[in-house]
Amino acid sequence: MKRYIFLFLVLLSVCTMQAQRVRVTAPKHVAVGEEFQVEYTVYTQDIHRFQLGKLSGGLEKVYGPATSSQSNFQFIDGHASSSSSVSFTYVFVATRKGMLSIGPARINVNGQELASTPVRISASGSANVSRAASGGGYYDPQDDPRSPATTISSKDLFIKVSANKTTVYEQEPVLLTYKVYTTKNLRQLMGKMPDLAGFLVQEVDLPQQKTFHRERVGNRVYNCVTWSEYVMYPQMTGTLKVPSLTFHGIIQESNGFNPFEAFGIDGGTTNIKKNIVAPGLSVKVLPLPARPADFSGGVGHFNLSAQLNKKEVKAGDPVTIRVVVSGTGNLKLIRQPVIQLPKGFEAYDVKTTDKTQLTTKGAEGNMIYDQVVVPRQEGVVSIPPVKLCYYDLAQKRYVTLQTAPMDLKVARGDGTAKDILSVDLPNEDILPLKTGDSSLDKVGNLFFGSAVYYVLLILLLGTGGILSFCYRDRFAHRVDMVLKRGKNANRIASGRLHEAELLMLKNKNLEFYDEVLQTLWGYAADKLNLPVEQLSRDNISGQLDKISVSKEVIGNYIAAIDECEFERYAPGDEKGNMKRTLCTAMKAIADMEEAIKGTNPPARKKHLCFLLVCLSVCSLPLSAQTKADVDKMYQKGNYQQAVRGYEKLLKQGESAALYYNLGNSYYRLDNIPHAVLSYERAQLLAPSDEDIRFNLQLAQSKTIDNLTPESEMFFVTWYKALVNFLSVDCWAFLSLACLFLSLAALVVYLFVESDSFRKAAKAAVPVFFFLFLLDTFFAVQQVYLLDSDDHGIIMSSSAVVRKTPDQQSAEAFILHEGSKVRIIDHSMSQWTEIQLSDGRQGWVRTRHIEAI
Secondary structure, three states, X not given: XXXXXXXXXXXXXXXXXXXXXXXXXXXXXXXXXXXXXXXXXXXXXXXXXXXXXXXXOOEEEEEEEXXXXXXXXXXXXXXXXXEEEEEEEEEEXXXXXXXXXXXXXXXXXXXXXXXXXXXXXXXXXXXXXXXXXXXXXXXXXXXXXXXXXXXXXXXXXXXXXXXXXXXXXXXXXXXXXEEEEEOXXXXXXXXXXXXXXXXXXXXXXXXXXXXXXXXXXXXXXXXXXXXXXXXXXXXXXXXXXXXXXXXXXXXXXXXXXXXXXXXOOOOOEEEEEEEXXXXXXXXXXXXXXXXXXXXXEEXXXXXXXXXXXXXXXXXXXXXXXXXXXXXXXXXXXXXXXXXXXXXXXXXXXXXXXEEEEEEOOEXXXXXXXXXXXXXXXXXXXXXXXXXXXXXXXXXXXXXXXXXXXXXXXXXXXXXXXXXXXXXXXXXXXXXXXXXXXXXXXXXXXXXXXXXXXXXXXXHHHHHHHHHHHXXXXXXXOOOOHHHXXXXXXXXXXXXXXXXXXXXXXXXXXXXXXXXXXXXXXXXXXXHHOOOHHHOOHHHHHHHHHHOOOOHHHHHXXXXXXXXXXXXOOOOOOHHHHHHHHHHHHHHHHHHHHHXXXXXXXXXXXXXXXXXXXXXXXXXXXXXXXXHXXXXXXXXXXXXXXXXXXHHHHHHHOOOHHHHHHHHHHXXXXXXXXXXXXXXXXXXXXXXXXXXXXXXXXXXXXXXXXXXXOOOOOHHHXXXXXXXXXXXXXXHHHHHHHHHHHHHHHHHHHHHOOOHHHHHHHHHHHHHHHHHHHHHHHHHHHHHHHHHHOOEEEEOOOEEEEEOOOOOOOOEEEEEEOOOEEEEEEOOOOXXXXXXXXXXXXXXXXXXXXXXX
16 A cells, blocks of 8 residues: 555656746846846746735836737657746836845646745946846946947838838728848837828737747848738728838847856846837829719728518508628728618617628628618518619729518508507527536537447347347256356355254254254355355365465364264364354454455456546646636636637537536627537537527527528427437437336346236337337437538528529529528539528539538
8 A cells, every 4th residue: 555655646746857047037126217127937838827026115006917928838858848837028217226126926726826036226326337147137227338329220120011002092001011030039019000091000910929920021030920910991082101110029038158158047038128120111092983872981892782681561560671881991991781661661760780890891780770660551562773883992993782572561550559669589698618528529429320339239130149049948946146156155154053043942953053064065155156065174165366366364164064064063162162163254244254355356447537637637737628628717707718728629529518607708709600509519529408499599590591491390390309308329328228227127037036027027028129129220320411411501690592603603692691502512512502591502612611
């Protein structure tokens, strides 16, 4: 046992070998009024909280914290090692002379509190003071000989400014990019975009954590990064200027060679300020051609669609007309399309929904206009087409889009007033995550139909056939007698010793000794499964020795047999001899029972399991990201990180819970098409899950297109609900269980003599066999439904469906993100034929759709 404890401690020490440590980089001396930098580096990634220490009087925080992380991977002689760190950078200023201090910073790492060393800084009245080489330093660029003008040139650090177009039309989006090139250790860069005259400017969201890549410019290789991007919409014609912009940077350089850097001793750094001027540029804005009277102000490429949420209503009931403008360009600047209503309609205010996102091409997505109208006259009413005139940049001309007329059948009303606001969608929220471990149940890799399933099926069916054919008349009175004898040996021996005790009290010494002797021989025969003809002292000793019973216990048991035979005819106190013989026999049987139990393999397996548990527990902190970790990201509101985490886990294996949680993450990010796709895939793996069905229906209610579900007979719906009540593998396991119960009933029918049991078994065999066939049929049907259910989701903001697979073909209709379609033909590489639930079909670009 000591050896196992030692092994556990060794494993635990290995897992905790990478202790977290905190390194502080700060100058020793600064000048009053001088800004300086303090950097805390924590050598781990699992940081939950960072709290700066208490600042002494005379110190003010100017900026911070700026957070950055770094990971290093090394492969040496085939062995991989990794290290990671997170840095927190602050900028302070000294406001008075003297010794200043920053208290220890507190860092929470996996529930463990770490503390940094305190920082002490001497502030003097002059910026040109001596520096401590070991503690790092800060140099004023004006007084230090290594000033920016001499140490960092425009070839070491510069910014390129570029526009994707320098000659554009009015309202045509222009992408302005600021890209940083450096050969130095750039730690900080700040600059604010000024107001641009003549432009409407929107900043493109870029990751806050900048990632540099290497790029060659001339003969030098630079670390470069896209620092910021802006989309500009010119509002006037002529030559518009983008002025130069000054960025304020901080470059960190080491103070020369440091031989102790490998031991974690800081050799000191220098922070150098550098102003970088990004040059300006000019954009020539051309006027649009003569504008039509119905020009909407749109410039770009757009699509237009219109639909009714109902096609048949009663007079007085509200109807929603939804007009969707989708595409890329100045979507937010387009005037609202006008719906020309015929007489007999009462119109309400239009509700505008902005589902656009800013990209490098401008605003991309959908602008949705919902108008509630109430028909007052019955009959078939045709709502005129909705029109939109815009300037198409690709065709260099004005294009007028027009929807098809919409027919509405209005029946006689009942005279009751309807609540117009009731047409809005209910304000419901999605159900929470599925926490805990999830079993992998990948489609196409099911237990049903696997090799293991067929082996078990053949084994059970073959066993039943063999029993029915060959073993009906054999073993009628023998059902695993070996196991029964072994289990009942101790109970039978106890009963016979009790009988012997009663004989002793009646002074029947011969019967007493016969009973004890038969008990000892019978216990050995039952326990060791020895026939009567093989019972002997040598055979008992040999069999006990094979199962590792100790020599002492074997000797005591044989001695008890010898003593019983000797005392039977020994002279002297008969009652005393019988009592001593009974005690010896009872002790021999008790010792033997304990010894045989102690030789069972589980005792050894416990030690092995203990070691395996130790290994698994110790390896947990070193393992990869788990589902529980990603669930915590979601619960903290880090939905983008949760998306990346769930997608990474899905690459290891698919499960309904992972797809469900991924759908929740996308839903929180308002990415409805990916949410619908994830919920649909989750429902394929778990058709009977109510949570998945609810969230899927809620996500589908957020889509733009109002697609009528495909109608089917009620008994077809009931049948599909029954087939999908359990998953494929659940039906498979249930079918094997029923087959096993049928086989068990067959065994009872063949081998049990009781008439009542035989009658019950005779009825159970066909019942369970029928259930086996039924469950197997449901599993086969569900696999067929899964394989034939070839659907897809529209992933683009809008997709034009054409009548033939040709870009010049006539437009059939327009679909928007999140709509579910049936895939009919995907044999072509660039086109896919689809069909809607209402029977409409056509061809769409393959890039717009993703199969479930």
